[in-house]
Amino acid sequence: MSKHWYDQQTIYQIYPKSFNDSNHDGIGDIPGITAKIPYLKQLGITTIWLNPIYQSPQVDNGYDVSDYYQVDSSLGTMTDVETLIKTVHEHGMYLIFDFVLNHTSDQHPWFKQALADPQSKYRDYYLWQDPAADGGRPNNWGSFFGGSVWAKDPAGGSQYYFHLFDKRMPDLNWKNPAVQQAMRDVAEFWVEKGIDGLRLDAFIHLAKADFRQTYPNRTGDSTPIISDMFYAHLPKVHQYLHDFVAAIKAKHPDTYVVGEASSADPHLMVDYTTLGTDECDQVITFRTFADDNTQDDPSFSDTFQPRPMDVTAYKQNTVGIQAALADTSLPTLYWNNHDMARVATRYGDPDYPQASAKALATALYLQRGIPIIYYGEELGLTNIRYHDIADFEDQTVPTFVASAQAAGKSKVEIMRMLNQTHKMAGRGPMQWDNTVYHGFSDHLPWKHGDTDDMNAQAEIADPDSIYHYYQQLLQLKQCAPFTNGQFIMLGSAEQLFTYLIDDGQKQAAIVCNLSAQAQTYLLPFVGGKVLLVQGGATYRGRQVTLPAWSSLVVKSA
Structure with a gap:
């Protein structure tokens, strides 16, 4: 693979409305982001990804675009965006925009x-x-x-x-060359403004099958059913994607393109990122994650039932992706984003909040690939806890609630499940300090509820904090063998996540205990240098002793 600026990047995803409010209205904005660039630089971030900032009725928080050439007034002005681009570049960093190309707002x-x-x-x-x-x-x-x-x-x-999404978000007809050109024009406008890349939202759905087809079901009725085979990963997607990306890169060859391919398996990931095809540089799949559903309650819908991680299945998914992409492209490494619950709530251990956050980060971010850190993750930020079902703003929630109520679940139980699993609970305001509303704003935030007390100011002052651990981890990521090493999964007990990074000269062993039970592990080599230790892990000879939620990184001699 050839080398590009983005091969060594660490991306930080910002949900603009929830990051930092500069104008006292309870909504995060562009100037608020600009003010925090030094914070991100200090953390070790190289690239910032912004969720959509275009003009929008905000039916889907910016993914319903009514004007691609304007900035939503709730977030700022074009001048504010130009200042942000300039500031990011002055700090030696890069900026990528979310680009919604499958659909528009019905107000467009x-x-x-x-x-x-x-x-x-x-x-x-x-x-x-x-x-x-x-x-x-x-x-x-x-x-x-x-x-x-x-x-x-x-x-x-x-x-x-x-409309594949909300009915107020009609899908574009990518068979129409005029649509293809119009979307290329929008992308070129923003790249020429100075952004460094695009995250292509839902690009896998650009092509649709013949509308005369119906998805077979057992009842034979017309009840709507998710029918991915008719509108995901169809062959024509590759042509649409190639033509779009090739046009952008013909004028701006260093533009980074990462695609959201939520349902892509490893083989599709290879297809979308093969060098020379002018498609994506990387893709983001949701197929890495694996939940243990063995404890699901069968008496009601499983949509928002909390589940622990299935560590074995997660390891299998990881090695499948790493093996497939080894000679093709870099995987994207992330624990959470705006479409899911926060990792500290979803997979963290409330009895070991700091240790579990650090162990999970170690297991993931030293792998071969590009880290994508969701805002606040570096603090161990947990889901916000809402008080009312209406706070979730999701058309699928009423169906789940009705099912749970029919099974005898109380509102308290239903709210607990939703607050633990729903994506809206992962979009709470960033927590900067211990002042009112955690320093996000001096006005009631657009999303508000109960929160835990962690904040950036306190963690920066604490050398043992999750923030400082992330800082160390990201620094280590920029050193050999992590810069260009291959990923090798090692055999281990179920709750251990162990792997090697090997660049042909040196190896680093990463050993992580993803459980509350103490574990031991034998390294594949003797001796070496401890690069990072967390949670009380110890190392002697070849044996690593790992207390609950601990991890160790050792480089071969």
């Missing part, structure tokens, strides 16, 4: 004109279909946000339009 001028005039060229910017023979929806494909992918023309026409 294109969709408004498509509704106003069915003969308009903009009608073909979206996906329309006549009703089925019975006058109902064209097929039974289900939306990721619940219900059908089809919504009736709100202007009164007989046709339906396609």
Whole structure:
């Protein structure tokens, strides 16, 4: 693989509305991010990824774009963005934007004109279909946000339009060359503004199958059902992706492109990132994670039931991805993002909050690949705890609640489950200090509830904090053999996560205990230098002794 600036990066994901409020309205903003660039530089971050900042009605917190060329007024101005770009670059860092290319808002001028005039060229910017023979929806494909992918023309026409997500977020018609060019134009606008890369949201859904097809089910009725085979990873996606990326890189060859391929298996990850295809430099898959569902309660929906990590399955998923990408591209390494609960809540141990946060970080971020750290993760930030079911703003929640209530679950039990597992609970405000609202704002934050007390100011002052451990870990990541070593999974007991990084000259062994039970492990080599130790782990000869949630990194002699 050739080397690029982004091969050694560490990415920090910022959810703009939740990071830092500079204008006292309870909503994080662009100037608030700019003010914290020195903090990120000190942590060891090289690249910042911003979730969408474009003009939006905020139905889906910015993923419903009404104008790609404008900044949402709640977040700032174009001048604020230009200042952010300049400041990031002055600190020797890079900036990538989330780019929503599968769909727009229904408030986008294109969709408004498509509704106003069915003969308009903009009608073909979206996906329309006549009703089925019975006058109902064209097929039974289900939306990721619940219900059908089809919504009736709100202007009164007989046709339906396609929306894979919320009905206020109609999908674009990527068969239309005008749509392809329009989205390339938007991307080029922002790259020419000075951003360094794009995170392509939901690109795996750009191509759709023939709308006349229906997903078979046992009942034979038209109840909507998720039908990935009709709108995920279809062959035409590669052509759309290639043409888009090639056009950007023809003018700006150093532009970094990372794609969200949530359901991609290792083979698809290879397909999307093979050098020379002008597709993605890296992809982000959700297929690494593995939850233990053996304790699920079968009496109600499992959608938001809390689950511990299945460590064995996680190891299997990890080695599958690492092996597939070894000669192709770098994996992306992350524990959480805006679409899931925070790792400290999801997989951390409340009896060992600091130790478990450090052990999980060690297990992941020294692997071959690019770390992506979700804002506040470096503090051990946990999910916010909401007080009301309506706080989750999710069309799938009422179905889960009804199922749980039918099984006799109380509101307290239901709220506990949602607060532990739901993505909205992972979007709480960043905690900067111990003042009102943890220094995020002096105004009631846009997302608020009960929080734990960790904050950046206190952790920076504490040399044994999670923050300082992340700082050490990221510094180590920039040293041999981690800069260009290969990943080798080692055999170990179920709750141990052990691997080698080998660059052909030196090896580093990473041994992590992901449990509350003490463990021992024999290293594959004798002697060496301890690079990092955490949680009271000790090392003698070849034997490593690991108390609960501890880890050790040793470099061969």
